[in-house]
Amino acid sequence: MTEPPTDPPNDIALPGAPARRRLGPGCASDLTLDQLATGELSVAERAATLGHIGLCAACGQAHNRLQESRATFASTANLAALAADALSRAQATTSQRRWLFGWAPRLALPVGLSAAAVVMALALLMPSSGVAPPDTRTKGGFSLSTYVKHPDQESAGTLHLGEPLHPGDRLQFRYNGSDAGFLTVVAVDGAGQISIYFPPGETAQKIQPGRDLPLPSAVELDGTLGREIIVAVRCAAPIAVSDVVAAARRAQSLAGNNGRPAPDIGPLGLPCVEARQEITKIAQPKTR
Amino acid sequence: MGRPPSVDRAEIEGLYRSYGALVRRRARSILNDDREAEDALQEVFVRVIKSVADFRRQSQPSTWLYRITTNLCLNRVRDARRRRARLASVGDSAKAIPPTATGPAETAATVHNLLAQLPQDLAEIAVYYFVDEMDQAEIARLLGVSRRTIGYRLERFVAQARQLLAEAGVAPPGGLGVPKTEGESG
């Protein structure tokens, strides 16, 4: 896992694909071209991008392609029907998923090593579900998925898909795995603090094999901003939660010695299976 | 508990007008299928409605939509692959990668085939880099990680892609993997 000391190259080719469109650092990504169209660029960025696409044939063509796809969508899509369909689906999934989570805090968990972290156990109303959300970051058949509920969101939690989260958001986890074992979930935040997310007790909790099985507790994110790595550890034998925390701390100091900042820790080095999730916490944006 | 999202249809229509094409286009690139892309478009907007308070506060809604769309579509690619897993081996699937390719459509096809088989954290970055043509610094800002981390993950994605191709007996086209310096720093 040790990374080489030199920076990777800026331009990386993909087997089986043509060269990238970008010719140099001034070239615009599709995201920039989209933001040009949606008015999200600053005055300076907008001027620079417009100047560049006037000079660079590759970016000019890409810009035209995006404009055409916008025009096609606007002229062919039935926006009213799409909006009505999305609204009815959103309401259907809201009522369908409402019973999956009990989001009211019930008791405070002992907070790992971090006084900053506020971790609360939230009792679940009902553990099993017919809804099968996709899992992510599978390792050795064991994976973790994260559900989020924002404080101002309606009752249902939604599968976390990498969107930035905010202090006060609540997370609930589900796991997939073909083997039973003993589960611990810890997190390392941007300040290098380690917190225990699961279980509330001192020993890793026995779990059964299955798909999308929710853990019977959830956590509320504290005010520490930045990236956070969540590590689920499934061991074949019972293990003390403190041993998992100690392993995370060792991995953290090893990463620090290799020049990697918190929370980038390598494998915990336990004889167990790991699954990871990464979240990014940002301050609550100002109301526009 | 359980109150419907506080958003009306006119607002959602407006969001489709502004962002529908973007989401649809990217879903099509990742999923490589029109019908799947239509469904993913709706799934993304369901997510927008359910997180509408959060969405309204975004100063750059497109970046939010890029991440949501990418991850939703990658999940779909993976689910489809799981369904197919009983029918086809990894080798057969890797052979579907066109050995010679010339344009954005071919890049999308190649990336699509690789995405199903490589780890999601690498796949997400590969989409931004190879499909969306972002540079490494731009991806680093989007994900909140260092430029170096992005570079390493891209290299891992490409190394694993090359291995898949080799296992499938598809010779990578000449010259691939020789990095040229783009001149960006970060």
Ligand SMILES: [Zn+2]
């Ligand atoms: Zn250009």
